Amino acid sequence: MGKYDDIINLPHHISKEHPQMSMYMRAAQFAPFAALTGHDSAIQETARITESQVELEEEAKKLLDKKLGLIREHINEHPQITITYFVPDKRKTGGSYRSYSGRLRDIDESEQKLIMTDDNEIYLSSISEIDSELYDNTQIP
Numbered sequence: 001m002g003k004y005d006d007i008i009n010l011p012h013h014i015s016k017e018h019p020q021m022s023m024y025m026r027a028a029q030f031a032p033f034a035a036l037t038g039h040d041s042a043i044q045e046t047a048r049i050t051e052s053q054v055e056l057e058e059e060a061k062k063l064l065d066k067k068l069g070l071i072r073e074h075i076n077e078h079p080q081i082t083i084t085y086f087v088p089d090k091r092k093t094g095g096s097y098r099s100y101s102g103r104l105r106d107i108d109e110s111e112q113k114l115i116m117t118d119d120n121e122i123y124l125s126s127i128s129e130i131d132s133e134l135y136d137n138t139q140i141p
Helices: 023-028 039-047 058-073
Strands: 080-088 095-108 113-116 121-123 127-132
Touching: 058 095, 058 127, 080 121
Parallel strands: none
Antiparallel strands: 080 095, 080 127, 095 113, 113 121
């Protein structure tokens, strides 16, 4: 005779006071306990890769200055330009390089930034490269 033979064939008990628990709620009792709330997002943030801003060499700075000078001469034409610039990361050291194409509306000399026709603003200190349709017809030494 087995240990539970006396109760093995009894009907399943159904409570008269409490409603029967759904399979979803029953399964939820056994779900893993998230003791470290936010731990997964912290690990993902740490694993996210950022770049350092590259300091331009003197020759590259001079070339950028010449390109900006040519753009200043044609500012009233709202030239189409493509800019590669550095955007600092808001959460950790470093950032990323982005590329942006659009028409230039103005250069704010006091704030040292380019203002595009769509009101996008890019600081001159973050720019690493500028390309424009203006350079196709002009030799930049």
